Amino acid sequence: MTDRVRIAIVGSGPAGLSAAARAAALGLSHLLIEKTDHLSDTIFKYQKGKHVMATPSQLVLRSDCDFEAGKREAILDRWNAQAADQGVNVAYNAEVKAIVGIGDPIPGSIQKIVERRRDGTTETKEIQRLAPPYRLTLSDGRDVIADAVVMAIGTQGNPNLMRVPGADLPHVQYQLDDPGEYNDEHIFVVGTGDAGIENALGLAADEAQGNAVTILNRSTEFASAKAANVKALMAAAEAGRLAIMTETTTAKVEPGFITLDSRDGEVKLKCDRIIARMGSAPPRAFVESCGIEFTSGDRLAFPKLSPVFESTAPGIFVIGALAGYPLIKHCMNQGYDVVEYINGNRDLKPADEPILAAKFAGLPEKKSVADWLEYLRANVAVLEGLSPLQMREFMLDSEVRAYRRDDVIFEKFDPGSSLFGIARGQALVEVAPGVDIPIDQGSIFGEVGLISGRRRGATVRAGADSIMVEVSRTAALKLMSSNPPAKRAITRISTERQLLQMFGAGLTPADLADILDTAEIRTVKAGEAILSEGDLGNDIYVIRVGSMIVEKKIGGKNVFLSYLPAGSYVGEMALIAGGPRTATVKATVKSEVIRLNGDAFARLMAAKPALLERARRDMAARQDVNAFIESRKDSFSTVVDMYSETAKFLVDNGIGEATDVLLIDEHLCVGCDNCEKACADSHDGLSRLDREAGRTYAHLHVPTSCRHCEHPHCMADCPPNAIHRGPDGEVFIDETCIGCGNCQRNCPYGVIRMDSVPPRKPGLLSWMFFGAGPGPGEPSKKWRAKNAEPGVEKPKKAIKCDMCSGIEGGPACVRACPTGAAIRVAPEDFLTVARLGGEAR
Amino acid sequence: MAAGAASPIRRAKGEVLHDGFLRHAGFRWLKIATLICVLSIASYMLVDVTPRHNGGSWYGYAMGTIGVLLILWLTLLGLRKRAMTRGRWSLKAWTSAHVYLGLSLIVIATLHTGFQLGWNVHTLAYALMMLVILSGLFGIAVYATLPAALSNNRAEMTQVQMLDAVRAIDRQLHDAAQPLTHEQAALVRQSLEDDPFGGGLIARLSGRYPRCATARAQAALRRWTGETPDTGNDPLERIDALLERKQAMLARLRRHLKLKALLEIWLYVHVPATFALLAALTAHVVSVFFYW
Known part of the structure; x- marks a missing residue:
């Protein structure tokens, strides 16, 4: 049996359903093909009672079906009713097996399909495309002939699988239908996209079920989830209903247990069920067999589409999640738009057109939105891999601006964490007064903000009349997580700049090309070694994120040699002097290193004597340290031990990721708490440190006070983006804090408190002579309550140490210590062998 | 060391990061206080005051003025400790100076008396000063010995x-x-x-x-x-x-x-005794000028 229709719509999700409804409304002959026995399987499979959201909220819905945020059941009921009312023609339980053109061969349109085999070889098949109409072969044996095909099959049928040992065990599942089914289980949810967060919340919602739910996030950010979901997750974690583990990945699955790689090393936990929600990839093989080409060979790439969603096979249109657009509203709009287009309506603009048009209004030339999008995509290298559709989404979160020559784009020390792409013109980075380094069209700048959230390190000006895209931090993270080529491009540029900054020595980007081609970024677990003493190898490692300690085995004991903060490199000794590695280098916290090929680096050193000279100097300094330790090992073995042990204690207490930390020498501390009082009196009457709390080893006390982590955990999830790093390395919270408490929850050292500013105290002298007010230090709760402005509730905001930035004389805690017990140190200063000499005197 | 992408504020290399108030800056204030004492004693020996050294001679007045100024400055530590003003000051340096200059007062004030003591308001001031200094010495002793014991005893508990x-x-x-x-x-x-x-x-x-x-x-x-x-x-x-x-x-x-x-x-002796000293000192100075 063969049906003949104008439009065949494959998949009855929001996109397909909306397309079918439009076709029905226009009176076009159509068939909506659904492989299950109900409409919209993806939403049907959402867990019961799930609240479906309608983002982005600024987008207007344009569809014959209604949609607003609400419960899964309500939405499905309404769609079912509307589909029936509008006369949508549905074929249920029909899966499309093949789509083949039955027209004439299209001259010159040959599709190459590269098939990768497991053994690494590839095979290329060539298929001659045929013109429409298309014949759709269905699983029930029916054939449908259609002039146009709308592919709206989504990606849910093809979830990303776990790739760890034991991932094929039966208690690993990729789907959660009804969270009410499970009771008294230890459940791990892998993935913090919306699906994972909603599953975790569902499982933990009813305490009577007794589930111990943990959600794992491999980074610290929740970039791919909706803000409302992240908030709900945070609230649930705060209420103790579930646990969140950030910077954690799965290492192994065994029956009854799961082994995790966390920030603090490997842990094995009890686990009865794993729900993996790590996104999904398009069912590529089937899509390719229809004649549809993908933008790249990447596993996560999307089909190549025209701005009207037409694929490389003429007459086949791809919309919805398969096109790279997972949000319901967009899908529904696309369904409407694409059917209008097929019906001959060429003037219809996408629903987000006015929003984008407003963004482009300020640019010098008058181009259409589609032309601007294509212009930006073609001219900014990191955007190249995006489809027109993704470009639209991307631009909704970004800004584009025109600058005249010499306009300042941002000033040194401005706060800001956005990334800039140069679509036209040139940017000039002022590295020193009067010395500008140009960055040319196509490249990016401001990427440091993405990595560290530091303030702008230099003033950047437009070197010519320019057009720049400013990408917000969230949009940039989304871009990197959803588009691997963009991530690689950004990583490569940041690596290149880090190397240039580190080695200086007259290097140019061109010199580094060879090294960058072989450079590889590796994530290192806490405690894992990148170099082991005695190993062979000549690669150089640059510490990009985190920190390392260097240890050497002397007389059977590991002796601590030095501490390496991010921005240092190791491995030059074996490269220059030859021979095996002379020491072991281990990560103190989860870190990232850039591995540079030793041979490539050697070639570069041969070509650049200044670099060789630089490396030799660094090597000599390290050899001095080794020799010093060796010389001390007999006469001062206990001192060396003590030094090693103390260094270990400090590293265990998070000093490894600190940039500046308050330590208290308990040989000297008399417990007067003048440090706390000074802190309170320097900062609105609130102390940001707790002297007495915290760990102690060998009379060295680490009080509860901010360490100004190299990669601040507090910064990870700040809705108003109020946490920044200042010019002296201090991590501070600015006045835009909304008091949500995320940073307090994210801080592993408990150094952030939420409080409101107390009323002003009378002056010191009136306290001394007349007893007015509470005296120095933080006023008591009682005094605060009594002296509060009546009827005014002051908001509680997050407060933490800002290293007394902007206060002349530096940190008040140290200045106010009467005995010299309080010291502030940077770990690289403190954890050096130079101190061993001092102690041994 | 490798290139540090670290903060622009760097501590000077070789700076000993923590020494206590007694060792501050290589015993700077101990040296200064010792010098003051040596100079005072030497001048006491060399200056010939007739009939004998006493508080009322020009030399006695000089020593007395130095002593009063020192006492007033030493008292200011209480203010310095509590006033968290901006600026490059360190309470540790103040404490260090307080300790050593305070001890040098023993010499300065004793030379000021010319070893003439009696049952009067002048000697009362001297005795109170010695009480303050002795209680301070006790303070130095406990500050030097007890913190480690305090830390050991609490074993990371607050x-x-x-x-x-x-x-x-x-x-x-x-x-x-x-x-x-x-x-x-x-x-x-x-x-x-x-x-x-x-x-x-x-x-x-x-x-x-x-x-x-x-x-x-x-x-x-x-x-x-x-x-x-x-x-x-x-x-x-x-x-x-x-x-x-x-x-x-x-x-x-x-x-x-x-x-x-x-x-x-000891602070419960040191501080009230200081205020008593200030009162006695006022009486001493006023009476001296009154009977001049």
Whole structure:
């Protein structure tokens, strides 16, 4: 049996359903093909009672079906009713097996399909495309002939699988239908996209079920989830209903247990069920067999589409999640738009057109939105891999601006964490007064903000009349997580700049090309070694994120040699002097290193004597340290031990990721708490440190006070983006804090408190002579309550140490210590062998 | 070391990061104070005042002025400590100077007297000054010796945590005492109702609490438990174990309070004596000028 229709719509999700409804409304002959026995399987499979959201909220819905945020059941009921009312023609339980053109061969349109085999070889098949109409072969044996095909099959049928040992065990599942089914289980949810967060919340919602739910996030950010979901997750974690583990990945699955790689090393936990929600990839093989080409060979790439969603096979249109657009509203709009287009309506603009048009209004030339999008995509290298559709989404979160020559784009020390792409013109980075380094069209700048959230390190000006895209931090993270080529491009540029900054020595980007081609970024677990003493190898490692300690085995004991903060490199000794590695280098916290090929680096050193000279100097300094330790090992073995042990204690207490930390020498501390009082009196009457709390080893006390982590955990999830790093390395919270408490929850050292500013105290002298007010230090709760402005509730905001930035004389805690017990140190200063000499005197 | 992408503020290389107030800046103030003392003594020897050295000579006035200015400056430490103004000052340096210059006062003031002491307001000022200095010496001694003991004793616990621990044991004692006889329960109640830190200043400073109700309750309960073997489920044995734990925690807390008291007690002499000294000094100076 063969049906003949104008439009065949494959998949009855929001996109397909909306397309079918439009076709029905226009009176076009159509068939909506659904492989299950109900409409919209993806939403049907959402867990019961799930609240479906309608983002982005600024987008207007344009569809014959209604949609607003609400419960899964309500939405499905309404769609079912509307589909029936509008006369949508549905074929249920029909899966499309093949789509083949039955027209004439299209001259010159040959599709190459590269098939990768497991053994690494590839095979290329060539298929001659045929013109429409298309014949759709269905699983029930029916054939449908259609002039146009709308592919709206989504990606849910093809979830990303776990790739760890034991991932094929039966208690690993990729789907959660009804969270009410499970009771008294230890459940791990892998993935913090919306699906994972909603599953975790569902499982933990009813305490009577007794589930111990943990959600794992491999980074610290929740970039791919909706803000409302992240908030709900945070609230649930705060209420103790579930646990969140950030910077954690799965290492192994065994029956009854799961082994995790966390920030603090490997842990094995009890686990009865794993729900993996790590996104999904398009069912590529089937899509390719229809004649549809993908933008790249990447596993996560999307089909190549025209701005009207037409694929490389003429007459086949791809919309919805398969096109790279997972949000319901967009899908529904696309369904409407694409059917209008097929019906001959060429003037219809996408629903987000006015929003984008407003963004482009300020640019010098008058181009259409589609032309601007294509212009930006073609001219900014990191955007190249995006489809027109993704470009639209991307631009909704970004800004584009025109600058005249010499306009300042941002000033040194401005706060800001956005990334800039140069679509036209040139940017000039002022590295020193009067010395500008140009960055040319196509490249990016401001990427440091993405990595560290530091303030702008230099003033950047437009070197010519320019057009720049400013990408917000969230949009940039989304871009990197959803588009691997963009991530690689950004990583490569940041690596290149880090190397240039580190080695200086007259290097140019061109010199580094060879090294960058072989450079590889590796994530290192806490405690894992990148170099082991005695190993062979000549690669150089640059510490990009985190920190390392260097240890050497002397007389059977590991002796601590030095501490390496991010921005240092190791491995030059074996490269220059030859021979095996002379020491072991281990990560103190989860870190990232850039591995540079030793041979490539050697070639570069041969070509650049200044670099060789630089490396030799660094090597000599390290050899001095080794020799010093060796010389001390007999006469001062206990001192060396003590030094090693103390260094270990400090590293265990998070000093490894600190940039500046308050330590208290308990040989000297008399417990007067003048440090706390000074802190309170320097900062609105609130102390940001707790002297007495915290760990102690060998009379060295680490009080509860901010360490100004190299990669601040507090910064990870700040809705108003109020946490920044200042010019002296201090991590501070600015006045835009909304008091949500995320940073307090994210801080592993408990150094952030939420409080409101107390009323002003009378002056010191009136306290001394007349007893007015509470005296120095933080006023008591009682005094605060009594002296509060009546009827005014002051908001509680997050407060933490800002290293007394902007206060002349530096940190008040140290200045106010009467005995010299309080010291502030940077770990690289403190954890050096130079101190061993001092102690041994 | 490798390239540091670190903060622009770098500490000077080789700077010893922590030395205490006594060793501050290579004993700078000890050296200055010693120099002052040596100069004072030498000038006392060399300057010939007739008929003999006394406070009323030009030399005596000079020494007296230096002494008064020093005393006023030393008193300002109390203000400096509490006024968190901006600027590059360090309270450690102030303390260091306070200690050594304060000690040099012994020499300066004694030379100022010309060793003429008597029962009058002038000698009262001198005696009060010596009292302040002696209490300060005690302070230096405890500051130098006790902090390490304080740190060892608290074993990473804060005072609040220690008090919470005692309270937690009390709650358990209260629950565990429910099945006991009236007589035995009375003993436990004795421990619960006792103020374990009562007993006044002597007890606080010595750390000895001979009338500790917890110790006495445990001793008394041993009359019942001493005879029978510990089978592990006798409520009295449980009480005994809890009392043991409470005693240990109390001992730690009392040591903590004793050390803290010793670190502070001298200030209760040092500071009031300073104000008495200022008053006596005013009287001394006014009377000297009045009778001039």
